Amino acid sequence: MSAITAERSVPPAAATPETSSASERMPRSSIALSAGLHIGLFLLILLGLPNLFRHKPAEDMPIAVDLVTIAPETRATQLNPFRPKPETKPEAPIAPPAPKPELKPEPPVPAPPPSAAAPPPAPVPPQPKPEVKPTPPPPPPKPVEAQAPTPPPPEPKPRHEPQRVVHHVPRAEPKKTDPAAFEKMLKNLQAKKPETVEARKPETPDSKKPSPAAFDSLLKNLTREQVAEADDAPPRPHKLAAAAAPSSQPKAPLGAQLTASEMDLLREQLYHCWNVPIGARDARDLVIEIRVSVGPDGVAQQAKIIDDGRVDPIFRAAAESARRAFFAPECTPLRVPAGKYELWKDLVVSFSPKDLL
């Protein structure tokens, strides 16, 4: 209603100067003009308003219909739960390989405590080498890799499994526990420091060994792609097998598409996981594509930057920020519809901060 009164008050005020100046010369025509204008305005207000009201419901309708049709499909697919299987299966392969080979690399490590950190991870050749040159502070930087050619020949085999150990151990837990519960746990950890440290050590031999070993193995492969393949190759058969049985039913009815609401759910989740590098120059124009391999449990197993050859440090930093999104706690696991593993096991996500900047 307030809109109506506002519109009425404006036109007469604008009309008056015209009529007053014209009335001295041609009174009749000006009266007619004024009357015509008034009638026109009156009609406009009368006819224009109902239109405004009509439009809104018409626009809302299709959206509502979409949501209704999509919902039942997503529910139907959830009837086949994957969770029990992926959780049990990954655990099984973890156990056997871990213990033996990794105990050996450790002994040489402890002797020099600082350099111990060095040996396992050292040789990531592609990145450090170029960087070492540019940084010439008074103390000459040396590539860390150079020193660390030390350790392990036995690692290649355990590689795959240790890595998965690392992936699964933490992610299984978040599923069960809330953030609040997790905080409590942290507090406990702080309170009982000595105990927990000791408690961890017996357990961690398994997880300790895998990570350095796995890392060594990563480093041996010169390119990230090679590492990726090595990682994926063994687990895939298991996971596909795991996925195949439960997904056989839901796959069929839905065809080869995720519904709009399912896509939105995933997109929305990723919004909360991607920490955008907004201060970067020309950040608005950045477009980063990440190819993600997702396990049947919805946990990203591997995220690879497409167009990784670019050397632009800003692109690389932004691309890594996008890749990190898939490993953020809020995005493990990804909110993907349970019965459509075949559709989302291999995702390509394009990140661009254009709506943010």
Place this chain on the structure above:
Amino acid sequence: MTRSFRMLGALRMALAVLALLLAASPAVAQLRLDVTRGKVEPMPIAIPPFAGSSADESKTGRDIAQVVSADLERSGLFRPLDPQSFIQNVSAGEGPRFADWRQINAQALVTGSIQGQGDGRYRVEFRLWDVGAEQQLAGFAYTTTRQNWRRIAHIIADEIYKRITGEEGYFDTRIVYIAESGPAEHREKRLALMDQDGANHQYLTDGRALVLTPRFSPSAQEITYLSYAGGTPRVYLRNIDSGQQEALGDFPGMTFAPRFSPEGNRIVFSRTQNGASNIYALDLRTRQPMRLTDGNAIDTTPSYAPDSSRIVFNSDRGGSQQLYVMNASGGEAKRISFGSGKYGTPVWSPRGDLIAFTKIDGGSFYIGVMRPDGSGERLLTEDFLVEGPTWAPNGRVLMYFRGGRSGGGRAASSRLFTIDLTGSNQREVNTPGDASDPAWSPLLR
């Protein structure tokens, strides 16, 4: 005939498209998703103390980790995690257990160690890890004397910043500023120098002569500034290490508002003669001044573009104080500021994309930025008095000073602040006393 040919062509095309579709159909189409938004939050990073084998090394290791932490935290882009929450004790010398770091939500991890070299020097080594991708992002080692540990910490912080943001860091830098003390009528102003985080503070002058507007040379070894040392205000040049100081040329009239060219071979400044102030550039080798503006207006605070091609300055030639851009060799100037109020102290960003300025409008002072063509003006902060912006060498952070109101014979207090280019993360810079006119050095490499 032609029609039937066309029909045939169309049929072939349709068949080809159909064949392509059929060939592609067996594979499930790859799911593609566009993410056009994200969050803007500091990145959680874990920086445990660097490992050392002796008590002395361990202490230095702790100190380095603290300085790295503080640097990154102040940038507003990182959130160093509380060391109390760390599950793994990486100081024990083992490689990172990524699961343990994911548990505490760390997205990046910094590990490092210190080793004595026997000749009194130390070897400091660090690695930056991507916890999610379980990958090393950077790794460097530095050998240096013990007293250099702070610089090493800043250099490490710069490497981390660079690897994560893609842009150069700004932690291994220094600030020169005017330290103020005493009552309003006998205000003592001294040149002071400190690290970017306020450490290693020292005074360069004794306060007998008033000094203003210090600026670093690109080598960070020299400072040019205005001093009343000889009675009249004049531009001086000073070597930081030797403490040697000399007046820049011997011109009649007052010279002020000096600034180095990006190559460091010239100084551009204002010179007042007969009531008008014009801009001059002085070649430091030949000591020959060149007049760049000519008129009766007040042209001052010149600043070079990073490619030395142009100069931005402020002038009242149009009636009020506004910003203008001209070629570095002088000539016609183009006005770029058109907002309400007055504009002053323009400074071209080291990355060239923006010009920072002070603006006075409606009784308030503002620090703002605009593009070199005058578009995209953004005001970052407002106060009773904020003035004198200076860019961090990466062109992403600004430092300026903020003054309060004076009264009762007491001088107004003033402090240094930094602010991010996005207008967020405003932080005070620690100084022993009142401070104004800051200038940020280039990286010290």
